[in-house]
Amino acid sequence: MTTSAAHLERLDDALYxxxxxxxxxxxxxxxxxxxxxxALWIDTPYDRTRAAEFLAASRDLLPPxxxxxxxxxxxxxGDHFWGAGIVPDAELIATREALEHTHFxxxxxxxxxxxxxxxxxxxxxxxxxxxxxxxxWSDTDPVRPTTLFRGExxxxxxxxxxxxxxxxxxxxxxxxxxxxxxxxxxxxxxxxFASTDRxxxxxxxxxxxxxxxxxxACERVLATGAETxxxxxxxxxxxxxxxxxxxxxxxxRERAHAFHKEGVPALEAARRVVAENRFPELALPERLVIxxxxxxxxxxxxxxxxxxxxxxxxxxxxxxxxx
Ligand SMILES: [Zn+2]
Numbered sequence: 001m002t003t004s005a006a007h008l009e010r011l012d013d014a015l016y017x018x019x020x021x022x023x024x025x026x027x028x029x030x031x032x033x034x035x036x037x038x039a040l041w042i043d044t045p046y047d048r049t050r051a052a053e054f055l056a057a058s059r060d061l062l063p064p065x066x067x068x069x070x071x072x073x074x075x076x077x078g079d080h081f082w083g084a085g086i087v088p089d090a091e092l093i094a095t096r097e098a099l100e101h102t103h104f105x106x107x108x109x110x111x112x113x114x115x116x117x118x119x120x121x122x123x124x125x126x127x128x129x130x131x132x133x134x135x136x137w138s139d140t141d142p143v144r145p146t147t148l149f150r151g152e153x154x155x156x157x158x159x160x161x162x163x164x165x166x167x168x169x170x171x172x173x174x175x176x177x178x179x180x181x182x183x184x185x186x187x188x189x190x191x192x193f194a195s196t197d198r199x200x201x202x203x204x205x206x207x208x209x210x211x212x213x214x215x216x217a218c219e220r221v222l223a224t225g226a227e228t229x230x231x232x233x234x235x236x237x238x239x240x241x242x243x244x245x246x247x248x249x250x251x252x253r254e255r256a257h258a259f260h261k262e263g264v265p266a267l268e269a270a271r272r273v274v275a276e277n278r279f280p281e282l283a284l285p286e287r288l289v290i291x292x293x294x295x296x297x298x299x300x301x302x303x304x305x306x307x308x309x310x311x312x313x314x315x316x317x318x319x320x321x322x323x
Contacts, residue, residue, distance in 0.1 A: 006050070008032065008057050009236070012183045014160055016061065017230050018045070018054050023202045023283055025131040026079040028232055031187050032058045033180065034066070035158020041071040041090070042178050042187045043232075044083030047108075047135040051083030070157070072164060073145070074189025074232065075172045076101040077207075082108050084143045093153070094145040095166040098174025104207070105307065108137035114308075124308075127315030167191065169208035170217040171232075177221055185228040191217035192245050194234025200281035201234025204248065206291045210298040211253040218246050251278060252288065256295040266296040267313055274321065286318040 006027075008016040014034045020027035031042030032054075039062055045051045058068055070091045073081045076098040084092050106114060115132045118125035153164040163179040171190040178187040191214055194201035206214055221229055222242055229237045231245075252273065259269035270288040290310055297303065 006045075006053065008061070011185060011228060011230075011236070014158075015180065015183045015185060016058075017236055018057070019236070023200075023234060025202075025284070026135060028079045028190075029187075029230055029234075029236075030054060030080075031178070031230060032061065032068075033157050033160055033162070033183075034061060034063075035156070035160060037063065037066045038070070038157055039066055039068045040157045040162065041068050041087070042230075043074055043080040043189065044071060044086070046079040046082055047137055048083065048086055048140055049136055051086035054083070055086050072162075072176070072178055073098070074178065074187060075175045076105075077172060077190065078105060078108065078111065078137075080189060080232065081143055082137065082140055085141055091147055092143065092145045093147040093149070093164070095174045095176050096148040096150050097166065097169070098145070098172070098176075099148065101172045101174050101207075102142075104172075107142045108140035112137040112140070123315040123319040124312045127311065127318055165220070167217045167220065168213050170213040171204075171206050171208065173208045175208075175217065177217070177224075179224045179226060181224075181226075183228070184226050185230065186221050186224055186226040187230045188217070188221045188232070190232035192221065192229060192231040192237065192242055194231050194237055194241060194245070200279075200283075201231070202284040203279070203282045203287045204245075204252075204291060205284075205287040206294050209291075209294040211249050211256070211291070211295050215246055215249050215253075218242055218249070248279060252291060253295060256292045257299065259292075260296055260299045266293045267317075269296070271317060271320075274317070286314045286321065289314045289317055 006020045008018055016032040018030040026046045033040040045054050068087050071084050072093040115128045118128045120126050120129050155162050160182050165177050167175040193204040229242050255273045270292045273288050274285045
């Protein structure tokens with residue numbers, strides 16, 4: 001099995017972004033901020049193999065005696081969170097609300113079994129194996145944050161100031177952004193996916209919503225004044241890249257509301273938005289099933305979705321699009 005072959009990109013004397021080599025489910029960006037005798041990770045890779053690679057690359061950059069002793073996770077999706085077990089002694093920081101999201105997803109071993117045991121002859125099984133089969137959670141225990149906060153939290157990593165801001169439910173319940181004022185940079189997790197036609201990524205996928213809250217979160221990222229924005233997935237962005245993404249979100253929101261008003265069911269609405277093909281450069285259009293389903297729940301009546309049912313619909317649409 002090939003591993004991620006991700007690389008660390010230097011953003012500043014003390015700051016690096018860990019960037020997977022391609023787009024796709026589960027391949028999240030992470031950050032490394034180096035202090036004098038301490039270091040912070042911002043998010044973790046999805047599984048232990050990839051987390052070990054990130055740790056080895058991080059340690060190559062640390063001064064003698066320093067180690068990754070703090071980790072902040074932008075949200076509790078496994079692809080930003082489950083690699084934290086590779087640094088078991090590190091303080092693990094998340095918002096208090098992020099804990100709520102962990103009940104929504106299977107734990108790592110459950111997910112491993114789900115992907116392993118799924119029937120590749122079905123659209124769902126084929127989709128899970130194609131997009132998640134490269135990861136290995138067979139020996140990954142559930143990760144537990146050690147520090148939970150609400151609102152804001154500030155601390156230093158050596159001389160560098162770190163400002164965490166909890167966001168209202170947007171991508172998930174419990175999102176936060178990490179503002180590094182000295183570096184002019186925000187790590188914003190999945191409230192921003194790189195969806196600019198200059199440097200395309202994947203379609204966004206949003207679990208909590210509504211999309212107006214995701215737009216608000218993007219505006220809060222811009223309001224920090226940061227010039228560099230590291231999204232949860234895809235290439236590092238400038239401010240224009242965030243504005244491009246706001247345009248994407250507003251388009252999807254407008255279409256979802258219009259189809260809802262016409263009485264079009266959510267799945268059919270997703271199919272129609274995909275067919276409009278407004279953003280042909282973005283991959284994984286079938287994710288619109290999830291994002292539009294989320295928006296529909298806010299337009300009522302609301303039913304809590306089952307993640308596996310959702311993925312069944314995503315996989316079915318992906319199969320339709322391939323034929
Ligand atoms: Zn993600």
